[in-house]
């Protein structure tokens with residue numbers, strides 16, 4: 001049997017940070033707080049896994065049909081997921097949780113699932129915010145969550161080449177601890193770092209906060225070991241290769257639809273000596289965009305480069321507590337009419353090069369205290385979501401990327417779409433990652449929850465924003481496609497692109513057991529179909 005793990009989907013759980021009273025007061029004045037949501041108890045429906053299938057799975061791996069285990073792997077951590085775990089919206093509960101302990105066991109589990117016609121949802125940290133781990137059964141007889149937590153080792157380190165092999169279930173903090181013992185770092189710190197896993201990073205082409213210095217996750221990967229229903233596939237293995245198209249990139253971003261990543265070989269770097277983080281302010285969004293573009297195009301971005309718009313800066317200053325008034329006074333004294341906060345952090349790149357390029361721009365330096373404050377609170381967003389939900393606030397994020405020439409158009413269009421749908425909402429935005437040709441925009445929305453229809457309130461806003469985003473840039477810069485972005489995928493990659501994904505899927509997963517309804521629908525049986533086992537509460541069944 002699996003052990004029940006401390007995964008309660010309705011809460012971030014590792015560490016929940018309460019909202020400071022002044023933040024709550026500001027929020028209630030700015031948009032108002034919603035009514036507390038009535039608690040609706042969530043129960044797991046009976047498992048649809050047959051006794052034969054259970055026995056066959058138990059013969060090769062740890063397996064559990066306990067309610068707590070199944071509820072703990074029911075969906076990811078989007079706002080809608082959190083609502084579902086509070087009893088609002090249809091919860092997809094897997095029929096069983098399978099927890100293999102080795103790559104060989106993963107292969108055996110897949111064989112059993114093919115034989116018994118069971119859908120398999122690979123489950124890493126379960127931090128997906130796009131429905132990537134939703135337990136959709138499709139036309140299969142049952143659906144299992146394949147929890148990779150048992151693959152938690154550092155397999156090898158090659159200090160000469162600076163390459164390490166990590167198993168898929170290793171979390172962000174565990175990877176840093178294991179590599180740190182050898183004097184190395186991966187340098188991959190997304191905001192979901194505390195819970196997300198190596199396999200999840202690879203499966204979603206994740207981007208960490210210091211991506212300008214260390215690269216996106218796919219830039220770090222040397223090779224990937226993947227279990228598929230038709231056998232094991234090892235892709236990559238040299239620092240560079242011209243042996244045809246880079247098939248490694250087919251696995252990276254495959255979201256569990258082409259196979260289960262069991263091991264990832266990654267480039268590592270020596271741990272940074274004396275990292276430094278600083279805060280700056282520019283006057284107005286356009287000035288900030290021009291500044292970040294210059295740094296990117298001059299090749300002197302800091303490892304961490306973030307530009308907040310006026311609204312996000314206002315919130316950051318409000319949350320600074322007693323220091324806020326002094327800071328605002330200082331910015332008025334420096335004649336900054338529309339403060340936009342810039343956070344720069346250096347871990348492996350040259351600070352001097354960035355600072356020299358900055359000298360051509362009008363910036364107000366806030367110094368290392370502001371940088372330290374950002375570093376200290378870098379994971380507060382996820383930790384405070386629970387407190388915001390408790391306070392009756394709808395809180396969600398969305399992200400995209402576009403070329404520099406369209407950044408401001410995108411910024412305005414997404415804001416307008418969200419405000420048109422949600423009314424008087426706080427819509428904050430920052431540039432989270434920058435490239436020579438463009439940047440990613442990351443939006444955070446806060447609005448009082450609509451008590452009569454909390455799910456529909458966000459679903460409609462997300463559709464409105466996705467329509468805009470898919471017209472002006474990519475549907476996702478780092479959150480992946482999952483189920484939520486699937487309706488807009490063809491618009492981005494074209495019908496030939498969708499056909500290519502389908503052909504790969506049919507080759508590696510001919511019976512369509514892998515992650516139905518996510519990223520791609522194969523020839524056979526991988527349409528999203530019904531939810532996992534029928535939800536216990538009447539009216540909670542969604543058909544797709």
Ligand SMILES: Cc1cc2nc3c(=O)[nH]c(=O)nc-3n(C[C@H](O)[C@H](O)[C@H](O)COP(=O)(O)OP(=O)(O)OC[C@H]3O[C@@H](n4cnc5c(N)ncnc54)[C@H](O)[C@@H]3O)c2cc1C
Nearest residue numbers: 124125126127128132190191192197199200206207256261
């Ligand atoms: C608060 C918050 C902040 C976030 N911030 C960031 C951010 O800064 N940058 C960023 O990139 N993302 C971010 N995300 C999104 C999410 O954390 C990433 O997509 C992350 O890479 C998912 O890792 P995971 O281990 O949790 O994967 P899961 O959520 O478990 O799975 C994600 C997808 O990958 C598949 N999958 C997982 N493991 C495997 C495997 N071993 N083999 C095959 N398929 C697998 C799943 O089936 C699913 O489709 C954030 C999410 C939250 C909730």
